[in-house]
Amino acid sequence: MFCRVSLELRYEFNAIGNWTTKSPLSDKLITHSQHPRSVMVWAGICASVKKPLIFVNLGVKVNKDYYLREILQRVLKPRFKSHFGRRVWIFQQDSAPAHKVKEVKDWCNVNFSGFISTQELPTYSPDLNPMYYSVWSILESRACAKPHKSLESLRHSLTREWDLITLEEVRAICENFSSRLRPCIKAKGGHFETS
Template sequence: MVWGGICASGKTPLVFVEQGVKIDKDVYRRDILEAVVLPWTQQHFGDAEWTFQQDSAPAHRAKTTQEWCKAHFPGFITSAEWPPYSPDLYPMDYSVWSILEARACAKPHKSLESLKQSLRREWDRITPGELRPIAENFKKRLRLCIAAKGGHFETA
């Protein structure tokens, strides 16, 4: 498994989780939020305001994860405030993973290490110029979701 986060002005490092490791609330908090996201956001945003939003994976929805995020991320959107199972509202799902897959997997890989190297290389090549329109599209998707009262909506 691989984890990554984006904003309009940048992206976190990719986090690779070893095969066979179950991403529970403790692994997610320790290996992703504490080890990668928190230091990256402190360096990237400094004192600027920002919002942290995540999908509805069980480790993300866990009470201890929600409490940790509320304590450490100033603009955290809780799972109670977010529609469950809404991949159309997760920029990583509706855009970034497909970009990364198309670039990193254009040629077959003979090993897991080769795939990881390709993913890291292509992740590093994604620019803020590519991320900005994805972030702007996110705002449009939020408006459509609100207009549909959380129901199905179509994007153009």
């Protein structure tokens, strides 16, 4: 599951015209970029394991080839195969374009016996994906509690905070998954609210 975490470079705006005196708030004014620099990161979890973060290099486009080769084949399959052995496990991904390509779906069906394809999930429901309804927001809020001056600082903070998320937290999030499925089933895949 990929997430993009943005770095807002904060700076003071000192371009007050000659026609006025300096505003007492001018030193505190913070501006935001329309396109802040960011890092893209992949993570994999289940109730019994949390694997290390994988950072995508700057400028790399995560297309089907990159996703299949660098994430699924090189990272996901070996890491989770070593953890689960021959036991069946569920693999769920979101609806990112690289995930929906036939070649990727076919590879996942062959290599992951418990693969949930994007067609089996509601079109857009972050409430049904543990990474979205909990993990990414926990990680981002902890790692970005203070502003970062560089992408390296952001990466370091994400890694540190990821390592501090306990397996007990991850287990509780994953165990909450079935309680999130019930309202979806009751609504027959339609609109529903979760608490």
